[in-house]
Amino acid sequence: MAKKYVFISRKLAPETVEKLREQFEVKMWDYEDQPVPREILIEEAKRADALLTMLTDKIDEELLSSAKNLRVVANMAVGFDNVDVNAASERGVAVCNTPDVLTDTTADLTFGLLIAAARRIVESAEAVKNGEWKSWSPFFLAGHDIHHKTIGIVGMGKIGEAVAKRAAGFDMEVLYHNRSRKTEAENGLGAIYCEFGELLQRSDFVVSLIPLSNETFRIFNADAFRRMKNSAIFVNASRGAVVDENALFDALVKKEIAGAGLDVFEKEPIDASHPLLTLKNVVALPHIGSASVETRLGMMNLCAKNITLILNGREPETLVNK
Ligand code: DGY
Numbered sequence: 001m002a003k004k005y006v007f008i009s010r011k012l013a014p015e016t017v018e019k020l021r022e023q024f025e026v027k028m029w030d031y032e033d034q035p036v037p038r039e040i041l042i043e044e045a046k047r048a049d050a051l052l053t054m055l056t057d058k059i060d061e062e063l064l065s066s067a068k069n070l071r072v073v074a075n076m077a078v079g080f081d082n083v084d085v086n087a088a089s090e091r092g093v094a095v096c097n098t099p100d101v102l103t104d105t106t107a108d109l110t111f112g113l114l115i116a117a118a119r120r121i122v123e124s125a126e127a128v129k130n131g132e133w134k135s136w137s138p139f140f141l142a143g144h145d146i147h148h149k150t151i152g153i154v155g156m157g158k159i160g161e162a163v164a165k166r167a168a169g170f171d172m173e174v175l176y177h178n179r180s181r182k183t184e185a186e187n188g189l190g191a192i193y194c195e196f197g198e199l200l201q202r203s204d205f206v207v208s209l210i211p212l213s214n215e216t217f218r219i220f221n222a223d224a225f226r227r228m229k230n231s232a233i234f235v236n237a238s239r240g241a242v243v244d245e246n247a248l249f250d251a252l253v254k255k256e257i258a259g260a261g262l263d264v265f266e267k268e269p270i271d272a273s274h275p276l277l278t279l280k281n282v283v284a285l286p287h288i289g290s291a292s293v294e295t296r297l298g299m300m301n302l303c304a305k306n307i308t309l310i311l312n313g314r315e316p317e318t319l320v321n322k
Contacts (some may be wrong), residue, residue, distance in 0.1 A: 004049040004311050005069070009036045009057050010076075016300040023308060024050075047072060050307040052076065054269075055059065059083040064091055072310040074303035077290075078102055078159070079239060079321050088321065095320040096306040099122040099158060101298035102103035102290035107162030108275040109263065109289045110237040114151075114205055117261035117283045141210040144204070144231065144258065147171050152203030153208030154219075155238060156182045163207060164189050175199050205235060213238035220244065233242050233259045237289050240265035248273050252282065263289050 006020055007203055010030040020026045027044065029036035035056040036044075040272055045051060045067040047214040053059060056079040064070070064087050080097045088095050116122055120143040126143060127133055151167045153160045164174045164185055174191040176182065177199045180200035185191040196219075199205060206228055210216050220234070220243040228234065234257055245266055251257050259281035265274075268287055276282050290299065306316035 005047055006050040006052065006307055006311075007044040007048040008052040009041060012052070012056050012300045013297055016297070016304050020304050020307065024311065042066065046250050049072045049311055050074065052307060053083075055082050057082060058084060059095075059170035060087070061087045064088060067093070069090075072096060072307055072316070074306045074316075075133040075320075076116075076303050079211055081239060081300050083320075085320055094306075094310050094316060096303065096310075096316045096318050097236070097320050098299040098302045099318055100290060101302055102295050103158045103162050105164060105292045106159045106237065106289040109285075109291075110163050110178070110207060110235060111166040112284060113237065113261035114207065114235045114261055115146060117235065117259045117281075118146050118205070120281075122283050123280055125151065133266060141224065144233065146205075149204035150175060150202055151205045151207060152176070152194070153191075153207050153209060154178075154199065154201040155208065156185060156191070157209065157211075160207075160209045161185050161189075161235075162274075163209065164191050172205075175203055189295075196224075197227060200215070200224055202230070203232060204229065205233050208236040208238050208242055210238050210242055212241050216242050218242065218244040219222065220248065228257050230255060230258065232257045233261065234260040237263045240268065240270075244274060245274075249279070252276075252279050259283075261285075263287055270302075 003025040006024045006026045011028060011032040017026060017028060041057055045063050049069050050072045052074050056241050059073050070093050073083055073088060074096045076098055078097050078099045080095060083095050085095050120141050123247050125140045147170045150173040152175040153163055154177050156176040167174050168189045174189055175194045176191050177194055177196045181193055220296055225247055261283045263285045264287050277284055309316045
């Protein structure tokens with residue numbers, strides 16, 4: 001019997017690929033820093049039993065409709081807004097993501113970004129390199145405290161809870177907004193549930209960890225920024241499109257909020273000439289939430305495991321379809 005065919009849409013670690021090759025015919029788009037062109041992905045999907053995809057690959061009706069053999073899309077991310085899960089479910093295609101393995105790494109980065117924005121770490125490092133450090137002085141690059149302040153987490157999934165845990169270690173008051181109440185976080189960390197508007201008004205740090213969906217598209221709009229404190233720092237480590245970036249720019253320029261730490265953008269990579277990048281009080285990162293070597297290997301291996309399980313007729317570990 002012919003081996004099942006797996007297409008991998010980005011260059012992955014050799015050990016992940018070798019594991020798959022033990023059982024399957026495997027082809028990989030062999031570039032680390034370039035997404036596979038859409039027409040190639042569509043062609044490969046036509047014959048693939050499994051796709052191992054990245055968040056840069058759009059898995060939509062057009063692709064799925066000609067992917068007659070496809071049984072599984074294993075997406076190397078916890079977020080799966082790049083995949084039309086309903087269209088996949090209708091065709092009996094399993095969609096898997098990579099939760100859990102990236103929780104702590106992403107929470108570390110999110111909290112690090114919060115600290116960097118509050119304490120002006122990037123701006124300070126640039127000042128030293130640019131020879132702008134003339135003398136120690138009382139308010140030179142003075143930022144904002146983090147400890148004993150209030151953090152408002154929007155989207156209290158596993159990463160949100162891990163951020164709350166870090167915030168508790170900084171003696172912060174933790175507010176959260178989520179579709180459902182999180183009793184463990186409430187009881188264990190003292191997290192307080194708030195309506196969205198109340199959270200915006202009370203928080204010194206508003207942290208977005210909310211998945212992108214029709215309901216959350218540009219949920220952080222001009223009105224949301226207006227409701228925040230003038231001293232608030234906004235941190236986004238979920239998806240860029242939950243933010244109206246023009247409104248964020250205006251809010252920063254008009255000093256409606258004090259700063260922003262952004263790991264994600266509506267268009268990625270963001271253009272280097274984007275107005276947000278001209279602001280000193282914006283710390284911008286290239287979507288590196290889960291980017292530690294250990295975690296990225298864990299994510300790859302989880303994708304490979306899910307593919308192997310499904311192609312052998314077993315339940316995957318992390319299925320997204322309901
Ligand atoms: C995810 O897993 O959704 C992250 O955004 C990738 O780093």
